[in-house]
Amino acid sequence: MTDDLLGRHRSVLPDWLALYYEEPIEITHGEGRHVWDSDGNRYLDFFGGILTTMTAHALPEVTKAVSDQAGRIVHSSTLYLNRPMVELAERIAKLSAIPDARVFFTTSGTEANDTALLLATAYRNSNTILAMRNSYHGRSFSSVGITGNRGWSPTSLSPLQTLYVHGGVRTRGPFAALDDYDFVAACVDDLKDLLGHTRPPAALIAEPIQGVGGFTSPPDGLYAAFREVLHERGILWIADEVQTGWGRTGEHFWGWQAHGRGGPPDMLTFAKGIGNGMSIGGVVARAEIMNCLDANSISTFGGTQITMAAGLANLNYLLEHDLQGNARRVGGLLIERLRAAAAHVPAVREVRGRGLMIGIELAKPGTDEADPAAASAVLEAARAGGLLIGKGGGHDTSALRIAPPLSLNVAEAEEGADILESALRSTL
Known part of the structure; x- marks a missing residue:
């Protein structure tokens, strides 16, 4: 240099x-x-x-979309109607498979997970969150507070009470020697036992494949089995798709679909690949959850026109090819x-x-x-x-x-x- x-x-x-x-x-x-x-x-x-x-x-299609949009307007904030944001939200809402979906755009996966935590705790009136051991959800104060990987968790202070659940790592931990069926059953029993010792949590947040954790994952169906337990108690399921979304796993468009019995999660968060390098993150949630906030909330840079243009072009290319x-x-x-x-x-x-x-x-x-x-x-x-x-x-x-x-x-x-x-x- x-x-x-x-x-x-x-x-x-x-x-x-x-x-x-x-x-x-x-x-x-x-x-x-x-x-x-x-x-x-x-x-x-x-x-x-x-x-x-x-x-x-x-990618020429993305660089042209960015250049063309930059020649018109780069940014105006969410205080004004924004055609590229609406168009990308329409596409993502449909692809998410979440019924009556609403989409909120952020600038990163960290901010997307922050928003999902805000929505879940407000909707459920609880600050208790279930998270997976070995997980990573971002570097903000609240997302660090639910991260189950000590290498990425620089403080034990948190606005949330976090309880960690077994199952994100198949080949380590107390259930590693079990076959897949018994592994899932043991993790479900552990979850039920945990819920019996705490006040009702707001949500479980989980990466279908743990990214920073080294691309570890449970057997297919674990999160579907968890969802049955959670649904009975009104607890939300947030799928952190920041790294697994958009078809990267090959078999599915979203990572949660490997655990699809019972339908989609209550919320999913996304970021990273959709912008092909541009800063896009976001949350998809059922309308009743997304609309539960009773205070003003906007985003200065989430959904800005130039990133939305990149996201639309990138998503089109991904699907068409x-x-x-x-x-x-x-x-x-x-x-x-x-x-x-x-x-x-x-x-x-x-x-x-x-x-x-x-x-x-x-x-x-x-x-x-x-x-x-x-x-x-x-x-x-x-x-x-x-x-x-x-x-x-x-x-x-x-x-x-x-x-x-x-x-x-x-x-x-x-x-x-x-x-x-x-x-x-x-x-x-």
Whole structure:
């Protein structure tokens, strides 16, 4: 970095603002599934700005929509009618499958989850929230207060009383040795027992696949079984679809649909991929829940015209090109390729995921002890080989996270798998 950008970064930005790599890189531009750094190095991008670049870098349809809208008006706030916001809300309400749905746009997934918590606690007149162990829901005061991952929870203070539920991680914890049927039954029994010891909570918030937690998930049907218990008691179910939405899992458009018995959640939150890099988040809820607030509320930047134009163009491209189907096909190939490669690496504890949302958990060979140093080493080796991936996990960040743009093709999947296999073999 010729102008010491790293030094300048460290002198004006917080110490806790993490950077990847021992020698951090500046990404200057991208195209398709590739990005370039300021030294001219080209990388295959398997992380997409933390799952935000959902379709492709510099997608012409999105960049044109942004440019055209910028030439008209960029922003006016929610105090005025906004055609792109209404149009995108109409599309999302229909896609959500939530009856009589209303949509509120925010600028991030954190803010979307904040809004869902506000709605749930107001609607139910309760500040108690059920959340999953190993979960992550954002970095605001209230969303940190329900996050079940200590690596992303810097304070124990919270405006909410949070009770943590078993089930988000299939292969760890007291029920890990059970088969899927008994695992679900044990988690449901645990939930019922928990509810017997507390005043009625407002809601359960859960990621269908835990993102920051390392792409872990329960057996299909767990949240449907939870919903039956919750519904009997009037407790709401919030599906945090910030990372799982828009077809990334391949098999379903929303992650909750893997647990679909009994219908959609009461609320779902979304963000990241819908904007393809533009700042869009939001909440979908039944009208009676969305309209329960009895005080004024607007959003200055949520639903601003330029981000809505990007979201509409991106969503149209995703649907017209069946990127959900592509995630299923190419993701299925990629995960099998990675499982085959990992079979010969003793430090790989598990390869898991769905579609183009794949996690590789590392542990010290012969144990279940997390190995964050190994994850960091593989991350570095992959970058040296021309591949960008992420990391996460609830056990000291020992899982590699793989989430390419949904337009990834077979040749790129094979190329990325080859680089990652080499990185695993050379470092572990």
